[in-house]
């Protein structure tokens with residue numbers, strides 16, 4: 310009998326929500342960086358094993374929004390939580406529960422939503438006793454269906470986490486094909502691969518003030534197995550444009566070449582990537598621009 314469950318992955322920024330999603334699915338469907346607020350929209354990841362299908366909704370890290378984009382991100386967390394069968398709350402080992410975790414737990418209570426807690430980054434722990442204390446503290450805050458220490462980096466605990474989450478699966482058909490991994494379009498995946506490199510290679514305001522739009526993505530019909538991808542990187546200031554392009558184009562070359570490698574691996578073909586950089590001042594506060602950059606229209610209404 311086929312079973313399935315929708316599960317939202319929630320928590321503070323940078324705790325490793327997207328890393329855990331990728332580790333469970335075994336493919337990189339969500340980008341990852343050491344900068345908070347890497348994930349900007351709901352990202353769906355699908356795991357089908359035998360009769361069980363788990364549909365994950367990776368969400369932006371919960372934070373105090375300062376821009377229209379931030380408000381949009383927080384709203385998308387709230388909407389994700391209210392539409393699922395269960396939640397996976399992610400936190401880091403060796404961290405006290407903060408306002409954010411307490412607020413999310415309050416939400417679980419008010420919605421009577423079952424939840425599992427994943428304590429991530431246990432590879433960084435020197436003293437395992439800290440973990441026991443943390444488990445005890447969280448178990449007093451909420452009746453979690455399970456508390457699973459994991460490391461998205463070395464895969465520790467990931468299987469246990471998957472098995473615990475499968476307990477939420479209910480009888481009924483699957484929602485996606487067996488081999489589906491995500492609902493993101495290929496263009497969106499490609500744009501995110503470029504944004505990940507910008508997040509990883511640049512600093513200060515640049516990562517958060519950048520949006521990427523893929524305008525063209527087409528496999529040549531001359532039998533050459535080459536896919537042409539045209540992308541535009543939008544930033545907020547001329548000075549940022551200069552940094553993204555770099556001396557003699559060196560930074561843009563680095564960003565493009567690393568993103569191209571990711572695309573070639575994921576799409577399994579050769580890629581010819583062309584990138585442009587344009588300035589759109591204050592785009593994070595301009596709803597019209599946010600919509601044209603692909604942020605879901607319904608979340609602004």
Ligand SMILES: Nc1nc2c(ncn2[C@@H]2O[C@H](COP(=O)(O)OP(=O)(O)OP(=O)(O)O)[C@@H](O)[C@H]2O)c(=O)[nH]1
Nearest residue numbers: 322323324325326327328343346347348370461462
């Ligand atoms: N040491 C260690 N680092 C990890 C682990 N999991 C994730 N990280 C790192 O933590 C950082 C954040 O990871 P993400 O997966 O982007 O975190 P996130 O919670 O999705 O972040 P937002 O999308 O910004 O909310 C990255 O630098 C990851 O490499 C882990 O198990 N161990």
Ligand SMILES: [Mg+2]
Nearest residue numbers: 326327347348
């Ligand atoms: Mg993320």
